[in-house]
Amino acid sequence: MVADIGALVRCESPSRDREALLRSADVTAELGERVLGIAPERLVIDGTPHLRWRFGTPRVLLLGHHDTVWPLGSLERLPFGVEDGVLRGPGCFDMKTGVVMALHAVAALEDREGVSILITGDEELGSPSSRDLIEDEARGCAAALVLEASADGGAVKVARKGVSVYRVHVTGRAAHAGLEPERGVNASVEAAHLILAISALGDPDAGTTVTPTLLRAGSASNTVPAEAEFSVDVRAVTRAEQERVHAALHGLGATLPGAGVRIED
Numbered sequence: 001m002v003a004d005i006g007a008l009v010r011c012e013s014p015s016r017d018r019e020a021l022l023r024s025a026d027v028t029a030e031l032g033e034r035v036l037g038i039a040p041e042r043l044v045i046d047g048t049p050h051l052r053w054r055f056g057t058p059r060v061l062l063l064g065h066h067d068t069v070w071p072l073g074s075l076e077r078l079p080f081g082v083e084d085g086v087l088r089g090p091g092c093f094d095m096k097t098g099v100v101m102a103l104h105a106v107a108a109l110e111d112r113e114g115v116s117i118l119i120t121g122d123e124e125l126g127s128p129s130s131r132d133l134i135e136d137e138a139r140g141c142a143a144a145l146v147l148e149a150s151a152d153g154g155a156v157k158v159a160r161k162g163v164s165v166y167r168v169h170v171t172g173r174a175a176h177a178g179l180e181p182e183r184g185v186n187a188s189v190e191a192a193h194l195i196l197a198i199s200a201l202g203d204p205d206a207g208t209t210v211t212p213t214l215l216r217a218g219s220a221s222n223t224v225p226a227e228a229e230f231s232v233d234v235r236a237v238t239r240a241e242q243e244r245v246h247a248a249l250h251g252l253g254a255t256l257p258g259a260g261v262r263i264e265d
Contacts, residue, residue, distance in 0.1 A: 001100055002082060004031055008066070008096040009080045009089035015067040015124040018047050024066045025049035028099065028119060035103045040117075045129040051119040052137070053106075059114035061137055061144040062102045064095055065123035098147035116141070126165060161207065162242050164234040164265065166249055168194060170217075171260040174226035184224030185258040188217040191228040193255040198232055201248050207237040210245055 008031065013024035025042065029051055033039045040051040051066075068091035080089030087097070099119055106115055118137050120130040127134060138144045151157050170191045175184030195212045202210040211233045218225030232249070236242045246265070254261050
């Protein structure tokens with residue numbers, strides 16, 4: 001199993017790189033065919049490859065993904081290996097080890113009837129192309145087991161938070177940064193105000209996290225930025241908390257005169 005994990009980890013598969021995902025799907029399919037004795041269905045949706053093994057009418061779904069958050073080249077800095085009993089490598093934790101465990105677990109069953117294995121290629125993006133596929137496959141199943149890593153202490157995860165992703169667009173007005181910055185409206189500064197306000201929407205006691213993530217602004221180092229954009233990751237235990245944060249985000253306005261704000265979800 002360690003060798004199989006190594007084969008998957010060494011095939012880097014960032015979610016937004018279609019060519020890398022196709023290579024990863026090939027490696028995963030070949031591994032699964034060797035372990036299970038049958039080839040998977042290859043389901044390509046919007047260019048993203050997903051794999052499915054079905055044994056009769058599905059009653060139990062094993063769900064996983066072969067994409068990772070790690071960019072190409074991460075393997076050079078963090079090569080796959082096992083040292084002092086610890087396995088390391090990009091994507092080994094989330095969740096190529098779980099994929100290998102799923103394949104070997106099903107291979108060990110005396111009777112596979114009723115088992116379905118679905119390995120998607122866009123989980124780290126929020127499953128935009130595979131959501132309907134997952135829901136359709138889980139419909140009618142008595143159980144769906146997601147073989148990602150365990151919780152702290154090895155505990156089984158029986159639920160997960162809801163996730164919302166937003167993109168915040170900020171507009172300002174360009175001006176020369178050295179000659180007349182006062183004539184501009186700095187979209188970076190406006191974004192900074194918004195990021196602080198948005199970060200404050202989290203509620204640790206309720207289990208709600210509100211985290212600004214990707215950020216870009218401006219077009220040149222000597223120009224007051226006319227545009228900025230950043231993403232926000234929201235995770236909440238309850239619908240009420242998701243709705244609270246959603247309403248608060250859409251209620252935000254600009255701090256700087258002349259700046260504009262648009263929230264996309």
